[in-house]
Amino acid sequence: MHKEDFKIFKNHPELIYLDNAASSQKPITVVNAVENFYSESYANVHRGSYSLSEKATQMYEDSREKVKNFINAKNSDQIIFTNGTTSGINMLAYSLETIIPENAIIVATKMDHHSNFIPWQQLAHRKHGQFKVVGLTTDYILDLNELYTLVEKSKPFIVALPHMSNVLGTINPVNEISSKIHSLSPKTIVVIDAAQSIAHIKIDVQRIGCDALVFSGHKMFGPSGIGILYLSETLVNDLNPSYFGGGMINKVEIEVSTWDTPPHKFEAGTPNIEGAIGLGAAVDYILNIGLKTLCDYEKNLTEYFMDNYRNINDIKLFGPNSLNNRGPVFSFILTGIHSHDLSELLNEDSIAVRSGHHCAQILHKDILKTPATTRVSLSIYNTKNDLDLLFKALNKARWTFTKKI
């Protein structure tokens, strides 16, 4: 329905792009925002007393304000520009290292992407702590009983979990989870990885009540190399930065330095200015469509996928069956065809999907019991026709390999 907003589909009319969980395509408005900034307003931000720098600073800070409103943060100083989800989580892990006690307990889940898993595992190692991993129930849902029992018993310092699984499509009820964790263990820091949900679900950080939330620009129609780390008022004020350099200090002396106010103390060095401006344009793009329209449209596509995939023989989908707690991400195997062969065969029909473990090896090894799956992930520009062509190509692939329909 929105294909015409994206030049890539003009340049590749045959392209069926079904790899949106990896990265989304960029609408013309985002491309133009970045191009216009370069050609009309480019300068470094902050402390330049000339007009061009003031303009650039204004545009950079306007984008922060847009993101603040988009996720309903209380103040814009809680919005920190990062290089992306991975960088945001690592930054946070290193900042928390200065306050986390030795032997602390850190919790993540078996449905986390490696980027919300390894930084916590490594932090636990460095602090000689324990790293605990919560499993799933039979319908590929996070095992909340296991999580709550663990939180109540061990009062972890950090609980990290994804808003939406990048493999299963499972949407975790983060509002309920966050408030339950805080009621069982008020001091626990709840970190939400919203990389997969940000382009699909309305996010309200005050409602969620999390202590930190991270996402990337490139999965929500924005440029790559830009992302957001949201911190609660307490954390944003109390935490030390973990990156140091220009643009983040108050006073520097030989023995000691003091930091600028948030968010600047967390943004050392020249930031990705054009990325931030592109991200602001991406927020505008989503708001112009309307989050409700976007959600309804994708829900409709999800329903279409769920109604029709079963017609393909020997397919096994990993993810919730209910439409209420799943997003438009579908990982599956076709018996007799390795996922790498399948994605290559689909590519012959100009269908772009991803195969492998999708940066979730624990999930594949412990829960799905297969080293690799093929993943289809949808966005606003996909259509039922795209899915029909996918289903046709899947049947064709089966025929190529098994001579069965």
Place this chain on the structure above:
Amino acid sequence: MDIYQENLIDHYNNPRNYGSFDKASTAAKAENVSCGDSINIELMMSGKKISDIRFNGEGCAVCIASTSLLTEFVKGKNLDQCKNLSYSDIKSLLGVELSPSRIKCASIGLEALKLAIKNIDSAKK
């Protein structure tokens, strides 16, 4: 060009020299961690000659078919003839050009074979 030619699919669905020996002269395993593929190659030697060969493991069609073709190719050959085998030999056995992301898939069997040959060499020393 479509890499999934009948020959490749046939070697995938009916791999040659698949299985294992009761007592192999040497064996070695190679893996592609990123997709979980793993190939184990076993050699039966008579002197410096590979008198028989078996392989087993899991992999995509490119991986299994390449290994199957490779085992046919090296069976009966002297070790010296196999030491310098490279991906380009696999490419000629397959008869198709692979995309960069699939070259690793086609090379796992070869990697295992070379490890097995190395085992023989180091055992002699």
